[in-house]
Amino acid sequence: MPFSDEEIAEFKTEAEELLDGAEKCLMAVQRGEDFKAHYDAIFRVFHSLKGAAGMMEMPIVQSHMHQVETIFTEQKARPALDACYLSFFLRATDACRSLLDNETIDFNYTVSEAESEPPKADKGVAVAPAPAAVSQTKQAGRVLVVDDEPYIVEILREMLSDAGFEVCGISLPEEAVGLVESFKPEVVLSDISMPKVSGHALLRAIRESHPDLPVVFLSGQVDKDALMEGIEHGVYSVMEKPFNRAQVIDTCLNAVKKYRLAKLVQRSINLLVYQFSDLDDFLVKEGKLDVRNSIRHELSSLLEQMREMRRAENPARRAN
Structure with missing residues (x-):
């Protein structure tokens, strides 16, 4: 399923939002909140980005998130997340951002206990209570x-x-x-x-x-x-x-x-597309190629309908 430059740009924007969410959860754990209460939210980000990168044909990002997800799932049974792992996963989210920007990085996937202090512990804007207060009181929209x-x-x-x-x-x-x-x-x-x-x-x-x-x-x-x-x-x-x-x-x-509804529809479609890589692998292993091809066709048709709707709304894109 080929993706347009616009769709790739949208994915990168959504990926940034997902990474921000994972980072906020990690910082909440750093402040003493229960790791298990935030585990599922962080896992969904890592897993979704891994699948999405595969669909978007970004093998380096996919490989990075696969390794990060593997290390993260190994921590599930722990009652708390050690400081060295907090530091590691915060570094990993930053590394993913760099890879999404097509930067070349040298990331070490070995978790060192010497990393006792997460590098973003004192990042004022991200952990300041003021933005949270705004988001709670300003519900009507931005x-x-x-x-x-x-x-x-x-x-x-x-x-x-x-x-x-x-x-x-x-x-x-x-x-x-x-x-x-x-x-x-x-x-x-x-x-x-x-x-x-x-x-x-x-x-x-x-x-x-x-x-x-x-x-x-x-x-x-x-x-x-x-x-x-x-x-x-x-x-x-x-x-x-x-x-x-x-x-x-x-x-x-x-x-x-209207905007939130459009974003909700977009996210729902993205979820189907991003998670298809896992389903695709399973269907191939099970030999269910007819089902696989049918789903691929439906997803491709859905994406093309979205493109047509956007071209209809934007004359400049209709000309391209």
Whole structure:
């Protein structure tokens, strides 16, 4: 099953999220939480990445995660995870990130008891309680607001924060694409007419790497041609200034729901694809080639339907 550059990029993004999750669990164990309570979550990350790397034809990443998973499963019977193993698995997650970035590394799979202190023990941002508190209170979603008028950004930031959203606002549109990568919003509110980078240009840039991310245009006066161009590139909605508070909140809530549903569907499909390598090996060993071929066909068909849907939403991709 060949994968496009876009699908490989999406896998790498999801892999980063999985590794972040495993790292948080390891740090929780380091802080004294029960290892067994976190074992399954960490195992799922290592196992999923091993299978996914195989499907994505990344043999070096697959081999790395296979060895890491093997060492990790050997710790299952232990009542607690020794400091040297905590350090090892934290190093292993960082090594996987490097391999995903196509870097060449020299990783030692021998666990040394000399590694008594995990290297990330004092990594402030990762273990600080503040982000956890934010994630618990800001359940409505993450919103990126882009407008060259700072007072508009502040109005929307206050309006959405009061409604339970986590908001990042910026009045420099040329920096917005970078914030999409770092802040990871679930909806983007962008003015249409901005200097240097227009709302349409921002929408096209976001569609290149985040085809499912909803973008809502903000405008003092909706121009028909501007609206049609936005629709052509998949704008989610348009809101006129001055803003109606209920409309802003409802639009953002619905956009976040749409985005989370799209991500859930994507993750479900990815789970099927990533875990197929284990099933594939089993079916070959059992001689059930008809079943194997049927499943491969269905997965290939499912992936192609997803590609077609995305090409239909993005004219630039339809041309390729």
